[in-house]
Amino acid sequence: MSDRKEFISSFYEQYDEDTRTLRSRHGQLEYATTMAYIHRYATRGSKILEVGAGTGRYSIALAKEGMDVTAVELVESNLAILKEHSQGIDNVCSFQGDATDLSRFMDNSFDVTLFFGPMYHLYEERDVHRAIDEAIRVTKPGGVMLFAFLSVYAIMYANYLNGDWKAGEEMNFTTDYRVRHFQEQLFTGYDITEFEDLFRDKPVEWITTAGVDGLLEPLENRSDFLITDEDFPRFAAWYLAFAEKRELLGASDHLLYICRKKAQ
Secondary structure (H helix, E strand, C coil): CHHHHHHHHHHHCCCCHHHCCCCCHHHHHHHHHHHHHHHHHCCCCCEEEEECCCCCHHHHHHHHCCCEEEEEECCHHHHHHHHHHCCCCCCEEEEECECCECCCCCCCCEEEEEECCHHHCCCCHHHHHHHHHHHHHHEEEEEEEEEEEEEHHHHHHHHCCCCCHHHHHHHHECCCCCECCCHHHCCCCECHHHHHHCCCCCCEEEEEEEECCCCHHHHCCCCCCCCCCCCHHHHHHHHHHCCCCHHHHHHCCEEEEEEEECCC
16 A cells, blocks of 8 residues: 555645646536535535545535535645645544545444545555445445546546557557556546446445536647636536436546445
């Protein structure tokens, strides 16, 4: 884990994670769609765990809505910003920690568990399943979990249609087009059904899989791209209506797998 932490931390120490969902339309859409899904399962007074909380954009917003929020973040520089932003907010507490080890928390502790970063940066199958199992363990029976993950196809469209397709293909696929996962990718992407299959033998009931930012990231690089401030709320509402369309999921960079812990 120390090697993975160092590798991930070295990236986020040079990256402005704090304004990521503010400075672009695809980031704004990701935030708006994700919050809409959170609000389907969490209300004032809900006990929330966010693992991979970054600089606290979701955790702090939910705490301000009256939820009891616990935030866990691997990267110490992100955690420092989270702590700074949450000063004076009594109903959010934050810890440095890794998604594969939530042993500080008791079984069946949280109404809603959010994994909004860890699955981007877990590469070994053992670690992936350990993180999922930990999320399930700390969630109450009947509680809901939201796991964010990346589409490998959207990664290709967003990052490698700039004359560097061969490098992207070699980074993300084997020669027979099977999806690859390894640490040096930094961000690892999934085929949609591949990610859903991770939960096949887990004690959860699938609720839905939704894309949260659609095609906006590659489109936003076009010189003629424009969504005005007046149009954006209408566009976000339109997008949310179709966020679960199976034929559109692979085009979305960020996605949510949403499930409920089975009653014991």
